[in-house]
Amino acid sequence: MLNRTSKAVLITVLTGFIAATATSAMAESKFEKTHPRRDQVNDRVHNQDKRINKEVKEGDMSKREANKLHKDDHQIRQEERDMAHQDGGHITKQDQKMLNQQENGVSKQIGQ
DSSP states (O other), rough: OHHHHHHHHHHHHHHHHHHHHHHHHHHHHHHHHHHHHHHHHHHHHHHHHHHHHHHHHSSSSSSHHHHHHHHHHHHHHHHHHHHHHHHHOOOHHHHHHHHEEEEEEEHHTTOO
C-alpha cells in the first residue's frame, strides 16, 4: 500500500506525463494542419528510421549499413529544414516531390 507522500508523488508524475503527452499531440496536429507537406516528409523519414532499426534488430541489416541509411535520412531531413527556412516555414510541392524521390532511394535499400 502506498502512503500519502508516495501517492502524491505518483499522481504528480502521472499528471505531468499526461499533460506532456497531450501537449505533444496538440503540437503535432497543429503542425500537420499548418505544414502538411513538411509533416508528410517528416513522417516518412520517421517511418523509414523505424524500418531500418527493425531490419538491424532482425539481423537482416548490419549496423554499418543502417548507419549509412540513417545518415542519408538525416541529410534529407536537414535539406527539408533548409528548404522550409527559405520559404517561410513551408516547403513547395516541388520540394516535397524532390525529397520524396530521395526517400524512395533510401526506401529501396531497406529490406533488400
